[in-house]
Amino acid sequence: MPSFLDRLAEAAERPGAEGRSLADRIRASYNPEWGTYSGFLVEELMDLIDAMVDEASEEEVRCAYNILAEQEGLEPLEEGEMLCGPWADGFVEAVMEEIGCGG
Numbered sequence: 001m002p003s004f005l006d007r008l009a010e011a012a013e014r015p016g017a018e019g020r021s022l023a024d025r026i027r028a029s030y031n032p033e034w035g036t037y038s039g040f041l042v043e044e045l046m047d048l049i050d051a052m053v054d055e056a057s058e059e060e061v062r063c064a065y066n067i068l069a070e071q072e073g074l075e076p077l078e079e080g081e082m083l084c085g086p087w088a089d090g091f092v093e094a095v096m097e098e099i100g101c102g103g
Contacts, residue, residue, distance in 0.1 A: 004056060004064035008091065009098035011048055022048065023099040030101070037101060042092065049091050068094055 002010065012023040022044060029038035053061050066076040068090045096102040 003067075004052075004060050005068075005091070005094055005098065008049060008052055008095045011052060012045060012095055012099050023101075026096070026099065026101055037096075042096075045095060046092055049095065053091075065090060 009023075012026075013021045015021050022041065026037050026041045026045065029041050031037070062077045062079070062081070068074075069076050072090065074090070093102065
């Protein structure tokens with residue numbers, strides 16, 4: 001069974017109605033002068049992550065976040081704590097790396 005992070009990356013790679021995936025559009029938006037990607041598309045990725053977090057079990061999200069937190073030296077989420085604010089950024093950065101945009 002793919003991990004939660006794998007499923008997030010797969011969703012970003014899934015072609016949309018126009019035939020291009022969100023991941024493709026993010027990669028194509030890279031501005032080498034500034035070293036950044038389109039903020040609008042990164043926001044779209046955040047919306048995708050938020051939607052998938054809402055659909056997943058609290059335990060699955062917490063476990064996935066805690067794996068990332070351990071790798072980054074951050075505090076883990078305790079049972080009952082909600083993923084929000086800067087914690088959600090960890091998923092954005094991890095998915096960006098998974099789709100070849102960062103790291």
